[in-house]
Amino acid sequence: xxxxxxxxxxxxxxxxxxxxxxxxxxxxxxxxxxxxxxxxxxxxxxxxxxxxxxxxxxxxxxxxxxxxxxxxxxxxxxxxxxxxxxxxxxxxxxxxxxxxxxxxxxxxxxxxxxxxxxxxxxxxxxxxxxxxxxxxxxxxxxxxxxxxxxxxxxxxxxxxxxxxxxxxxxxxxxxxxxxxxxxxxxxxxxxxxxxxxxxxxxxxxxxxxxxxxxxxxxxxxxxxxxxxxxxxxxxxxxxxxxxx
Amino acid sequence: xxxxxxxxxxxxxxxxxxxxxxxxxxxxxxxxxxxxxxxxxxxxxxxxxxxxxxxxxxxxxxxxxxxxxxxxxxxxxxxxxxxxxxxxxxxxxxxxxxxxxxxxxxxxxxxxxxxxxxxxxxxxxxxxxxxxxxxxxxxxxxxxxxxxxxxxxxxxxxxxxxxxxxxxxxxxxxxxxxxxxxxxxxxxxxxxxxxxxxxxxxxxxxxxxxxxxxxxxxxxxxxxxxxxxxxxxxxxxxxxxxxxxxxxxxxxxxxxxxxxxxxxxxxxxxxxxxxxxxxxxxxxxxxxxxxxxxxxxxxxxxxxxxxxxxxxxxxxxxxxxxxxxxxxxxxxxxxxxxxxxxxxxxxxxxxxxxxxxxxxxxxxxxxxxxxxxxxxxxxxxxxxxxxxxxxxxxxxxxxxxxxxxxxxxxxxxxxxxxxxxxxxxxxxxxxxxxxxxxxxxxxxxxxxxxxxxxxxxxxxxxxxxxxxxxxxxxxxxxxxxxxxxxxxxxxxxxxxxxxxxxxxxxxxxxxxxxxx
Numbered sequence: 001x002x003x004x005x006x007x008x009x010x011x012x013x014x015x016x017x018x019x020x021x022x023x024x025x026x027x028x029x030x031x032x033x034x035x036x037x038x039x040x041x042x043x044x045x046x047x048x049x050x051x052x053x054x055x056x057x058x059x060x061x062x063x064x065x066x067x068x069x070x071x072x073x074x075x076x077x078x079x080x081x082x083x084x085x086x087x088x089x090x091x092x093x094x095x096x097x098x099x100x101x102x103x104x105x106x107x108x109x110x111x112x113x114x115x116x117x118x119x120x121x122x123x124x125x126x127x128x129x130x131x132x133x134x135x136x137x138x139x140x141x142x143x144x145x146x147x148x149x150x151x152x153x154x155x156x157x158x159x160x161x162x163x164x165x166x167x168x169x170x171x172x173x174x175x176x177x178x179x180x181x182x183x184x185x186x187x188x189x190x191x192x193x194x195x196x197x198x199x200x201x202x203x204x205x206x207x208x209x210x211x212x213x214x215x216x217x218x219x220x221x222x223x224x225x226x227x228x229x230x231x232x233x234x235x236x237x238x239x240x241x242x243x244x
Numbered sequence: 245x246x247x248x249x250x251x252x253x254x255x256x257x258x259x260x261x262x263x264x265x266x267x268x269x270x271x272x273x274x275x276x277x278x279x280x281x282x283x284x285x286x287x288x289x290x291x292x293x294x295x296x297x298x299x300x301x302x303x304x305x306x307x308x309x310x311x312x313x314x315x316x317x318x319x320x321x322x323x324x325x326x327x328x329x330x331x332x333x334x335x336x337x338x339x340x341x342x343x344x345x346x347x348x349x350x351x352x353x354x355x356x357x358x359x360x361x362x363x364x365x366x367x368x369x370x371x372x373x374x375x376x377x378x379x380x381x382x383x384x385x386x387x388x389x390x391x392x393x394x395x396x397x398x399x400x401x402x403x404x405x406x407x408x409x410x411x412x413x414x415x416x417x418x419x420x421x422x423x424x425x426x427x428x429x430x431x432x433x434x435x436x437x438x439x440x441x442x443x444x445x446x447x448x449x450x451x452x453x454x455x456x457x458x459x460x461x462x463x464x465x466x467x468x469x470x471x472x473x474x475x476x477x478x479x480x481x482x483x484x485x486x487x488x489x490x491x492x493x494x495x496x497x498x499x500x501x502x503x504x505x506x507x508x509x510x511x512x513x514x515x516x517x518x519x520x521x522x523x524x525x526x527x528x529x530x531x532x533x534x535x536x537x538x539x540x541x542x543x544x545x546x547x548x549x550x551x552x553x554x555x556x557x558x559x560x561x562x563x564x565x566x567x568x569x570x571x572x573x574x575x576x577x578x579x580x581x582x583x584x585x586x587x588x589x590x591x592x593x594x595x596x597x598x599x600x601x602x603x604x605x606x607x608x609x610x611x612x613x614x615x616x617x618x619x620x621x622x623x624x625x626x627x628x629x630x631x632x633x634x635x636x637x638x639x640x641x642x643x644x645x646x647x648x649x650x651x652x653x654x655x656x657x658x659x660x661x662x663x664x665x666x667x668x669x670x671x672x673x674x675x676x677x678x679x680x681x682x683x684x685x686x687x688x689x690x691x692x693x694x695x696x697x698x699x700x701x702x703x704x705x706x707x708x709x710x711x712x713x714x715x716x717x718x719x720x721x722x723x724x725x726x727x728x729x730x731x732x733x734x735x736x737x738x739x740x741x742x743x744x745x746x747x748x749x750x751x752x753x754x755x756x757x758x759x760x
Contacts, residue, residue: 093557
């Protein structure tokens with residue numbers, strides 16, 4: 001695989017549920033960047049991410065994950081990415097270690113690789129002391145952190161997160177943000193959606209803004225400011241989404 | 245007349261509206277109670293009135309006059325009371341933990357006493373509703389015919405439901421204090437399921453024993469009770485029954501008892517109620533005891549990981565287990581009848597094991613295949629859907645196969661041919677049941693286990709056809725092994741027909757399968 005190969009490439013991606021939810025999106029996310037996908041409620045962010053992760057079949061268009069065509073070779077594409085939706089995909093009656101054992105099994109990680117990673121992730125996310133508890137009793141933040149540990153256990157090259165900071169307290173949000181930055185620093189790619197514009201402003205190298213299923217603007221924060229009257233990302237976001 | 249906002253009446257109206265939504269809307273948020281179903285309920289109630297008229301118009305103005313009826317009425321009230329206690333435990337758990345509106349109510353300026361009063365009244369109504377529906381027509385028709393003593397039925401039902409509601413609520417609150425909120429919730433759910441099952445078995449065994457001992461058994465027992473000095477119809481033990489039959493003083497006594505119990509429960513325990521809620525909130529997360537070093541058992545195979553995960557999820561859900569077992573309990577009288585009506589137990593064992601295994605497999609298949617907690621996790625992983633599907637099927641079929649292995653081994657030592665035939669039938673029943681649910685099952689939530697039949701009628705029909713086909717085949721094949729001559733020929737033909745029906749059902753299920 002060429003190092004110039006983008007982490008994610010979408011071409012004319014479309015999906016309609018009666019009305020168009022995603023309406024011909026073209027998007028390229030480079031390897032090793034943290035890309036924030038912003039947009040008002042119902043803009044098509046989650047639908048886009050669900051298509052990228054293979055949870056939803058597009059009506060038209062092409063998705064390439066690290067150069068692998070998702071439609072042609074879904075298993076190989078999924079092997080390289082992880083998805084963390086806003087509602088964590090957990091089992092209430094499993095303990096954190098058991099959950100990680102299961103996720104490692106799904107991604108075919110050998111026990112020799114999985115165990116040290118699981119220990120490191122549980123320690124890092126401060127979950128080791130809760131390792132003997134069932135996840136059904138966890139707080140929202142703990143659940144989100146455990147789901148993140150599950151997403152990272154196979155060391156994905158592309159990490160896709162839908163509203164990862166919703167409902168987290170300051171400490172948990174900080175841990176998650178540090179983890180994402182660390183993932184990018186180690187060469188991984190992160191795509192996230194968020195309503196907390198400050199997070200995108202601080203963390204993202206590039207920002208895409210979706211409205212009514214279309215990518216209406218994309219670039220670094222400076223580039224987006226140039227296109228508008230400037231100001232904070234919130235000002236830019238509101239100007240762009242109201243103009244369109 | 246509208247109640248002033250914040251008053252107990254206003255709160256009661258809110259409670260009734262929530263109860264209506266609870267009855268009319270399913271867990272998925274879809275409306276379940278259509279005008280057609282309301283019409284069916286009204287029609288059923290009208291028919292009950294007609295039935296009551298058919299019985300009561302022959303009686304004189306005093307209604308039932310045999311004093312021994314007080315014994316029967318009391319025993320009936322005890323049985324109803326046990327059912328009500330199980331309902332009140334369930335309703336109390338719902339009121340405390342599941343409705344999720346108590347934080348809002350308790351954070352409002354409404355007095356906690358009013359909130360508890362109304363919530364307890366809600367539990368009383370939940371306990372009484374079914375019996376008022378079933379027995380109300382007797383009262384209405386009786387009063388219309390001038391048999392005013394039937395009013396006692398209302399008093400008895402209202403008092404019994406009030407007493408059981410108070411007992412259920414107190415028991416739930418005490419359990420919260422002793423065990424914590426989470427365990428109480430599970431225990432109450434399991435207890436109510438077990439109570440229902442026990443009563444069902446008791447009622448069935450009573451009817452079976454009566455049938456065995458002849459029609460006069462109940463009459464003789466009643467006579468014997470009536471002759472005993474302590475248990476004669478005049479004994480204070482039967483006062484509840486006399487109240488139900490409309491004796492004014494016992495009726496008044498019962499009404500006072502119910503009212504006093506309600507007021508006492510409200511007066512003495514509304515603070516305990518608030519405390520129970522705080523317990524529920526503060527112990528939402530059970531802290532596990534430290535268990536030393538972190539133990540991990542990563543598996544080399546995806547297949548093993550899926551099977552272990554499925555079994556863990558079920559093993560840690562006692563409520564779900566009790567619901568699955570409860571379904572099997574309802575088969576016990578049928579099995580008993582099959583065993584009793586046949587001199588040779590072989591065919592009955594064949595049919596019984598096939599029925600049990602098919603039913604158990606259908607339940608497990610729904611839980612494991614249809615009620616997957618994190619389908620997106622599986623779908624977003626690179627794991628082959630086929631491997632996951634096979635592992636889930638293995639997780640489904642292994643428990644019933646293990647369950648049936650021991651009886652089959654025992655049978656193998658005694659009657660090898662019958663054991664082989666039963667083994668064939670049981671394996672066929674288990675595999676078919678699992679495949680039918682895999683093909684026709686719709687995704688659902690584990691908490692909706694009891695609703696699964698109503699939510700997916702087609703799948704339920706196929707499950708029933710499968711269960712009875714394989715059950716019938718079990719009977720026929722084992723009978724066939726013992727028969728000779730013409731009888732054997734016709735049994736073989738019949739068995740072939742039943743096997744063809746079972747396979748046809750499977751083929752149809754495959755043709756109608758849901759495609760992802």
